[in-house]
Amino acid sequence: MSETRLQSFCRSPVVWPLAGILLLVLVNLVHDRSTAFLQVTVTDGHLYGTLVDILNQGSRCMLVALGMTLVIAVSGVDLSVGSLMAVGAAVAAVLLAREAHSVALAMTAALAATALAGLASGLLVTWVRVQPIVATLILMVVGRGVAQLITDGNVIIIQRAGFEFLGNGYLLGLPFSTVLVVALYLGAQVVLRRSAAGLFIEAAGDNETASRFAGLAVGRVKCLAYMTSGLCAGLAGLLAASNIRAADTLRGGENMELDAIFAVVVGGTALTGGRFSLLGSLVGALLLQTLTVTMYNLGVPPAVAPVPKALLIIGVCLLQSEKSRRWLGGLWSARKAA
Amino acid sequence: FAPAASAKALKVGFAQTGAESGWRTANTDSMKSEAVARGIDLKFADAQGKPENQIRAVRSFIAQGVDAIIIAPIVTTGWEPVLREAKQAKIPVIVMDRAVQVSDESLYACFIGSDFAEEGRMAADWLAKYTGGKGRILELQGTTGSDPANERRRAFAEGIAKYPDLKVIDSQSGDFQRQQGKEVMEALLKKHGRDFDIVYSHNDDMALGAIQAIEAAGLKPGKDVIIVSIDAIKEGVTAVADGKINCVVECNPLFGPKAYDAVAKIVAGQPVPRKQYNKDGLFDATNAAAALPTRQY
Amino acid sequence: MTEPLLAMRGIGKRFPGVVALNGVDFSVRAGEIHALLGENGAGKSTLIKVLTGVYAPDAGEILLNGRRVAPASPKEAEACGISTVYQEVNLVPSLSIAENIMLGRQPGRAGLLNWRALRRRARAALARLEIECDVEAELGSLSVALQQMVAIARALDLQARLLVLDEPTASLDEKEVADLFAIMRRLRGEGLGIVFVTHFLEQVYAVTDRLTVLRNGELVGEHTTAGLSRLALVSQMLGREVTAEIAAPGVAAAKGEKKSAPPLLAARGLARRGAIQGLDLELHCGEVTGLAGLLGSGRTETARLLFGIDRADAGELRVRGTLTRLRSPREAARLGFAFCSEDRKIEGIFPNLSVRENLIFALQAKQGAWRVLGRAEQVQLTEHYIAALRIKTPGPETPIRNLSGGNQQKVLLARWLATQPELIILDEPTRGIDIGAKAEIEQIIAKLRADGLAVLFISSEIEEVVHNSTRVVVLRERRRVAEFTGGDITAGRLMSAMAGGHVESKRQDSE
Amino acid sequence: MKASIRRRLPLLVTAGTFVVLFVTAGIMYDGFFSSRVFVNLFTDTASTGVAAVGMTLVIFSGGIDLSVGAVIGFTSILMATLVEKHGVHPAVAATAALALGAGLGAFMGMLIQVFRQPPFLVTLAGMFLARGGAWWISTESTEIKHPLLVGLSGFAWEPGGGLRLPTTALVLVAALAAGYVLAHHTRFGRNLLAIGGNEQSALLMGLPVAATKIWVYTLNGACAALAGLVAVIYSGSGNPSQGIGLELDAIAVVVIGGTLLSGGRGHMLGTLFGILIFGTIQSALLFDGRLGSAWLRIVVGLLLLGFILLQRLMLGRADRRS
Numbered sequence A: 001m002s003e004t005r006l007q008s009f010c011r012s013p014v015v016w017p018l019a020g021i022l023l024l025v026l027v028n029l030v031h032d033r034s035t036a037f038l039q040v041t042v043t044d045g046h047l048y049g050t051l052v053d054i055l056n057q058g059s060r061c062m063l064v065a066l067g068m069t070l071v072i073a074v075s076g077v078d079l080s081v082g083s084l085m086a087v088g089a090a091v092a093a094v095l096l097a098r099e100a101h102s103v104a105l106a107m108t109a110a111l112a113a114t115a116l117a118g119l120a121s122g123l124l125v126t127w128v129r130v131q132p133i134v135a136t137l138i139l140m141v142v143g144r145g146v147a148q149l150i151t152d153g154n155v156i157i158i159q160r161a162g163f164e165f166l167g168n169g170y171l172l173g174l175p176f177s178t179v180l181v182v183a184l185y186l187g188a189q190v191v192l193r194r195s196a197a198g199l200f201i202e203a204a205g206d207n208e209t210a211s212r213f214a215g216l217a218v219g220r221v222k223c224l225a226y227m228t229s230g231l232c233a234g235l236a237g238l239l240a241a242s243n244i245r246a247a248d249t250l251r252g253g254e255n256m257e258l259d260a261i262f263a264v265v266v267g268g269t270a271l272t273g274g275r276f277s278l279l280g281s282l283v284g285a286l287l288l289q290t291l292t293v294t295m296y297n298l299g300v301p302p303a304v305a306p307v308p309k310a311l312l313i314i315g316v317c318l319l320q321s322e323k324s325r326r327w328l329g330g331l332w333s334a335r336k337a338a
Numbered sequence B: 001f002a003p004a005a006s007a008k009a010l011k012v013g014f015a016q017t018g019a020e021s022g023w024r025t026a027n028t029d030s031m032k033s034e035a036v037a038r039g040i041d042l043k044f045a046d047a048q049g050k051p052e053n054q055i056r057a058v059r060s061f062i063a064q065g066v067d068a069i070i071i072a073p074i075v076t077t078g079w080e081p082v083l084r085e086a087k088q089a090k091i092p093v094i095v096m097d098r099a100v101q102v103s104d105e106s107l108y109a110c111f112i113g114s115d116f117a118e119e120g121r122m123a124a125d126w127l128a129k130y131t132g133g134k135g136r137i138l139e140l141q142g143t144t145g146s147d148p149a150n151e152r153r154r155a156f157a158e159g160i161a162k163y164p165d166l167k168v169i170d171s172q173s174g175d176f177q178r179q180q181g182k183e184v185m186e187a188l189l190k191k192h193g194r195d196f197d198i199v200y201s202h203n204d205d206m207a208l209g210a211i212q213a214i215e216a217a218g219l220k221p222g223k224d225v226i227i228v229s230i231d232a233i234k235e236g237v238t239a240v241a242d243g244k245i246n247c248v249v250e251c252n253p254l255f256g257p258k259a260y261d262a263v264a265k266i267v268a269g270q271p272v273p274r275k276q277y278n279k280d281g282l283f284d285a286t287n288a289a290a291a292l293p294t295r296q297y
Numbered sequence C: 001m002t003e004p005l006l007a008m009r010g011i012g013k014r015f016p017g018v019v020a021l022n023g024v025d026f027s028v029r030a031g032e033i034h035a036l037l038g039e040n041g042a043g044k045s046t047l048i049k050v051l052t053g054v055y056a057p058d059a060g061e062i063l064l065n066g067r068r069v070a071p072a073s074p075k076e077a078e079a080c081g082i083s084t085v086y087q088e089v090n091l092v093p094s095l096s097i098a099e100n101i102m103l104g105r106q107p108g109r110a111g112l113l114n115w116r117a118l119r120r121r122a123r124a125a126l127a128r129l130e131i132e133c134d135v136e137a138e139l140g141s142l143s144v145a146l147q148q149m150v151a152i153a154r155a156l157d158l159q160a161r162l163l164v165l166d167e168p169t170a171s172l173d174e175k176e177v178a179d180l181f182a183i184m185r186r187l188r189g190e191g192l193g194i195v196f197v198t199h200f201l202e203q204v205y206a207v208t209d210r211l212t213v214l215r216n217g218e219l220v221g222e223h224t225t226a227g228l229s230r231l232a233l234v235s236q237m238l239g240r241e242v243t244a245e246i247a248a249p250g251v252a253a254a255k256g257e258k259k260s261a262p263p264l265l266a267a268r269g270l271a272r273r274g275a276i277q278g279l280d281l282e283l284h285c286g287e288v289t290g291l292a293g294l295l296g297s298g299r300t301e302t303a304r305l306l307f308g309i310d311r312a313d314a315g316e317l318r319v320r321g322t323l324t325r326l327r328s329p330r331e332a333a334r335l336g337f338a339f340c341s342e343d344r345k346i347e348g349i350f351p352n353l354s355v356r357e358n359l360i361f362a363l364q365a366k367q368g369a370w371r372v373l374g375r376a377e378q379v380q381l382t383e384h385y386i387a388a389l390r391i392k393t394p395g396p397e398t399p400i401r402n403l404s405g406g407n408q409q410k411v412l413l414a415r416w417l418a419t420q421p422e423l424i425i426l427d428e429p430t431r432g433i434d435i436g437a438k439a440e441i442e443q444i445i446a447k448l449r450a451d452g453l454a455v456l457f458i459s460s461e462i463e464e465v466v467h468n469s470t471r472v473v474v475l476r477e478r479r480r481v482a483e484f485t486g487g488d489i490t491a492g493r494l495m496s497a498m499a500g501g502h503v504e505s506k507r508q509d510s511e
Numbered sequence D: 001m002k003a004s005i006r007r008r009l010p011l012l013v014t015a016g017t018f019v020v021l022f023v024t025a026g027i028m029y030d031g032f033f034s035s036r037v038f039v040n041l042f043t044d045t046a047s048t049g050v051a052a053v054g055m056t057l058v059i060f061s062g063g064i065d066l067s068v069g070a071v072i073g074f075t076s077i078l079m080a081t082l083v084e085k086h087g088v089h090p091a092v093a094a095t096a097a098l099a100l101g102a103g104l105g106a107f108m109g110m111l112i113q114v115f116r117q118p119p120f121l122v123t124l125a126g127m128f129l130a131r132g133g134a135w136w137i138s139t140e141s142t143e144i145k146h147p148l149l150v151g152l153s154g155f156a157w158e159p160g161g162g163l164r165l166p167t168t169a170l171v172l173v174a175a176l177a178a179g180y181v182l183a184h185h186t187r188f189g190r191n192l193l194a195i196g197g198n199e200q201s202a203l204l205m206g207l208p209v210a211a212t213k214i215w216v217y218t219l220n221g222a223c224a225a226l227a228g229l230v231a232v233i234y235s236g237s238g239n240p241s242q243g244i245g246l247e248l249d250a251i252a253v254v255v256i257g258g259t260l261l262s263g264g265r266g267h268m269l270g271t272l273f274g275i276l277i278f279g280t281i282q283s284a285l286l287f288d289g290r291l292g293s294a295w296l297r298i299v300v301g302l303l304l305l306g307f308i309l310l311q312r313l314m315l316g317r318a319d320r321r322s
Ligand SMILES: Nc1ncnc2c1ncn2[C@@H]1O[C@H](COP(=O)(O)OP(=O)(O)OP(=O)(O)O)[C@@H](O)[C@H]1O
Pocket: C015, C016, C018, C019, C020, C038, C039, C040, C041, C042, C043, C044, C045, C046, C047, C087, C392, C393, C401, C402, C403, C404, C405, C406, C407, C432, C434
């Protein structure tokens, strides 16, 4: 019966982004003609290498993608995540700039602010019935403005040892940010699948009217999803600020919404809502980061850098589609028959 | 927040590029505070990085009948039609910060600017002198397609062309952002190991990000790796004083006084020089510490 | 009649885990009405979809007038002269009625549409079904029944040789059905072949000439309608001997006038603009209250008010004697209400979720996110209802969208039964359900009543209302016009009350 | 005929809000009430507007196209390079640009329809492809000196009454008119709305779903390329970085116009008012001229929000039913 397990694995949404990552790694190995890409050494008591970088720098997108998954699952979308990253970083930065405030307080305030912003888009969507793209677009524009206002349009330097650990520290040799994201993923997985929350989210996304008629507080479920997304974005903003020891409210988090949506969709969650896969989103985010690093490694000129990204998306699209899968399946069984 | 304009107050429209960096914020502040100081009714327009927004702003200024228009162009081309309109409406235009390409020079009254190409050249010259014309360079480019990135790359390449042993071995875009600068540097460090000597960054933000990556890799920025950058924001100059950056070329954002001087003269019908440059300096280990207390941005 | 108009030979179609059709032969002659019959999930809709190019068959061939055809899409089928009304209303809710009727064949010149002619033709198409309404209204604002009529009007407007009607009468009341039959007979006279799917045996005997019975995706037999008794027909469909009771329901259930304690729910002057006016209604435990009325009389609107989907503008509602304001279905569910909606596609199913998830959903929603039903419990519950309602599904984990329409309906009923409600509102619960299952649902209703539940039963089938209810409230033009209890409940009285005294009074455009 | 009015209510409300907005701005700012400012609403929004016309059609069908901004950039630099560096006649270059835009659109449409992939993802790829292509041609912007294009840049139709309609405004008006006819007076347009309303139903109703979907992306690709040409005429130069983020503006314009992003419901005239409202907000802020970058964003966002709340409020009364 191991074959059926293999088959069910092949049908899981994680397979294709995973295959993409492997392919990219292979491209790197072939290009370098060495295993430098895969090399991981120990420096200063922690792991050091390209793969570690991918995990560390990819953790922000992974985190944002986690929240985005829930929003997309309730058939919404959150364009405000990039701006909320800036807001989170800005709030923490101005509080930390004054020695008097503790790191914990600054972080709590930052997360509270972004969660509140998430709630605001949630309310706009559920209560005022604004279309999700528009509601979060408004927040995207306003959020960036607020972040700039908080920091007065400057990049604020943050020098606090405790805070720096978030984005630069290591736990058990691994980047702390990655450990954090994985822990959050596991936590979310337990909460969503052990409680009925996961089912509620999928139902609300699959057929909103039906779930309301079946007695679900759809509005509450959606608001929570947007709030979670805001929270994740805020935390990602903190990770970013900590990583570069500064809050960049002008440009920080730019285009994160597209990256996160890409990660979620590649990870097998449909943009129309319903069924979702958190793991798929994480792997999708890693795929994106691997691609970025691969382009640095191959020395692709910045001018044509968007093209490989496009090709990757198209490739994943083709792999994911039923049609080509059936075609591949045909090849597979033909081979086996032979 | 602007004081109520008196009937005779000059009305000046300023089409800013956006708020993409600390440098730009300093530039905007300079223009705004100087306008307040001189009692000028400033119409400020932030184009959010989009050239089309800027053209729209200028056209709106024309419709509003301002006394003069100041433009800090996002791109050098694309100004011809709208400048013609301004000329027809007899509104003088001052081009600031970077030049515009037009077929007819009379379309604008004067240019007050920084010279991105000059900055790139200065960085190349300093580097050639400092290293004796030898070294392998990693370049951190600014936002792809943006004017400063284009100019700083090209002029730098021209500047080092004279030294066959000074070569750019890899060049990636860090989008003028600290985060990207760090990320790109991390990747390049893995790729090139110790086989490079110099980092040339198109702005300070990326350089500061790159320094963090270099330090994390166990190298000493400024010693193991020579770092040259452009802008000279306060944090950058501080890094020079600390010996982490070897040299920053200044790109002075404080245009306010010069710009309004020119406006006043033009409106009064007095002649102004066609081209003026904000004096750009250069900071290295010799003068950074001394300059630090007076840095405004 | 040498050569049939349509001949399908050896049609086979399998879906993952299901053989929907297996070597089915089916033929229709020109100038006949041919019934296609079978239990829920027998494969009727699938056969039709194979015919109209929605699904590609795995085996078999289709001959139209002796010529082999293989339509790859409904468009090609239309081009071959096949006009279809599918089982679920397949129209575009956001467009106007007129457009829905004319879409794809709008009149016009040089590529530009002639809107006036379009509206005129749409009005004419509806007039043939004796429907008068504002053809510019949005289709989505109509009740399911009217949408069904629009779909039929659309199909009739097409110049076709073969008309396929998949359960067109499931949501219609007698008047509409009679109108439709008149038209079907006329078309038969004009030489069309008509395929007619229904679960109502009376309708089979009323209009069809021949019939084909499917069971489990296989052909059971083809007969002339006149030559097959009801009992034999039902036996063929179910594949077992049946008692006379299922085949010909009509035996009155116990209608003991049981004046019980205070009502579970009492509405006084409940009103909502554009929906219902000043409604008085009492629902008692241990009673089945039937709600009768013509299309658009406000039955569904009443149900929606009572379940908190819409809010009342005026009037008061008492639940177990206490004044209550219902603001959401959630509050209603907490009070022990259940509501099985008439529109299963839009208001009922979660198409991509499994049968299990669909079935336990209301119960889980009632319990909240944290009091979780264990997996084993869920599976057990699901299997219980699959067996109890004879839901035909490959398993509890199949996505519900892969079930046949009738079986989806059963899952939805099970969803609410699982919450063990005190009041259950059933809006057309038997729509599209086969007679075997219908009898079961009637038994279930009887049992619910015996268990002391209050049931509000809405159906367009008067016989069914008469048969199941202990009390019937009649609505007309969004007003309550009469109430009958016990022996007073007869089809004749209900009908005259519904129609406003004289049965043949014409419905008004209510807008 | 109440239903016909009710169906057009969103449109009327949008038009009403535009009037309110324009009048308010006119009272607040001197010189706002002038034909010049009004015509500028079209001239300055021409590129976004033309893109929005195509986007409206795509959104009707329940899709979305993120690639338009990048296609504008690609067209812009392609035109400039062909005309200035290779001496190609502008008409030929424009035809090539339109064909390439349509080609990319058709390619994306195929991926969406044949391989059943989400439009969001496919057009995101299209966006990267077009932007990469633009930068690959050149990362630097190019001045256009060809007399024909310079002439078009300077041209304005003066129907009298002091009205000056520049080329870009004329193109926008023509695109809107063509879009209106296409959307509301042809089968193609109605099929789009049907597909957006319910694709499954549209298929069962025998509509040519696949062809229509591929066509609409093709058409939109051509529209985006046209918007690129408009940008070239507007600025007299080709810039590969033109139109970054413009797709969001175009989508916002369509949605402000009352078209539902989920598809199936909307009106091309709504897009006209969307363009006017979008332009009025921008113009009013320019007339105000006091807002810094941060406040500008906040105010734009809040105005957008206020507008949508107003729209909701006025509509809310009418269609509480659904
Ligand atoms: N798209 C599909 N995917 C998988 N299985 C399907 C699909 N469509 C139908 N089936 C299965 O095929 C069988 C036949 O379904 P069909 O809809 O033809 O039944 P039917 O006779 O029309 O029933 P009803 O009276 O309930 O409408 C059912 O078991 C159903 O579960």
